[in-house]
Amino acid sequence: MTEPPGGPPRPSPISPDDLLQHARTAALHYPSLTYSGDAPSSEEIARVLAGLPYPSEADFRRAVSASYFALFHAVTLRASAFLAPGAARPELYRSARQIAHRHIRGVSLAVTDAGTPSLPEDDLVARVRSDQRVRLVAEAFCRLSDERRDADYDHFAEFHQDRALRGINLATDAVGVTESAAFARSEAAQTFLGMIANRARDRN
Secondary structure: OOOOOOOOOOOOOOOOOHHHHHHHHHHHHHOOOOOOOOOOHHHHHHHHHHOOOOHHHHHHHHHHHHHHHHHHHHHHHHHHHOOOEEEEOOHHHHHHHHOOOOHHHHHHHHOOOOOOOOOOOOHHHHOOOOHHHHHHHHHHHHHHHHHHHHHHHHHOOOHHHHHHHHHHHHHHHHHHHHHOOOHHHHHHHHHHHHHHHHHHHHOO
């Protein structure tokens, strides 16, 4: 096998949007349709789609897992700016590796008031808990992390297309909020992300 000119391609950063697209493809089995010449008729497109195999339960599990990771990476990339302030994009990606699932979930559980033990940042949690954007992201993260755990580890959990699509829609909304300019400007969101980064610094 020969390498392309200039050597093997450099790996590209993980993209939340690409993960969401992967989840949709897994749950729906709709590939990207390409054609040359005139566009096919709607009847022809329907015929092609009808001939595709129905996704399996493994596909639905994969879609749920990819949806969770889309939100996980969206949040870690936002929070990494607190670990490497003013850093260029490559350094932000490296900093994001310091943020573990438990860091985001711990803060998210506190924000959603899900019966977690009191945190040292309780005064900060109280400040962000009423912010709708932060609550949406925190609630979505908790829900999707539970769904991903079932999808990846529970042999007897039942997964179907509706369940997969609910996870995809939840992740899509939460990723959209996390990546929005309004979220970046929000004081509550910055506090939320800062708490996550502080946990990563402390290795809690």
